[in-house]
């Protein structure tokens with residue numbers, strides 16, 4: 708019995724050790740990385756229920772959907788100032804191109820904002836095919852930017 712307890716403790720201790728990667732301290736005094744990642748996580752959380760409606764897995768309720776689209780619109784301009792010139796440090800997953808191809812990165816932001824604005828316009832019209840297309844377009848513009856500017860692994864690792 709004692710032996711089993713020790714093994715359990717060992718497993719817990721070693722999983723705590725390996726968990727230190729993503730939980731690594733943000734070295735920047737303004738916590739740029741932590742702040743932009745928190746906003747991106749909110750992108751995902753806010754878009755998710757609209758994705759369910761678009762795939763017929765959740766009922767479309769006009770006022771609710773319109774509020775969600777507006778919440779995404781409000782978030783959509785927020786991450787970019789946190790990619791300032793001094794914002795490239797580990798463990799960011801941003802590719803160096805964010806900083807070396809600033810106009811391309813700005814372009815991807817603009818395309819994304821256009822898609823979100825279209826979603827807001829469609830959100831109150833109860834026209835489900837149009838809503839589906841708009842949700843698709845937003846998801847595609849997230850992916851387009853990620854394909855160009857986000858890597859699968861954090862830098863410095």
Ligand code: HEC
Pocket residue numbers: 740743744747748750751754798799800801802805812815816819845846848849850852853856857
């Ligand atoms: C203009 C480019 C761009 C657009 C548009 C964009 N992202 Fe990202 N996203 C990034 C970059 C760059 C990172 C990496 C940030 C870092 O690690 O410094 C990122 C990171 C993330 C992360 C990772 C957070 C973590 O835990 O590491 C999530 C989740 C995410 N984005 C979701 C989305 C969603 C959902 C959308 C669309 C609704 C979206 N993003 C639109 C560029 C973009």
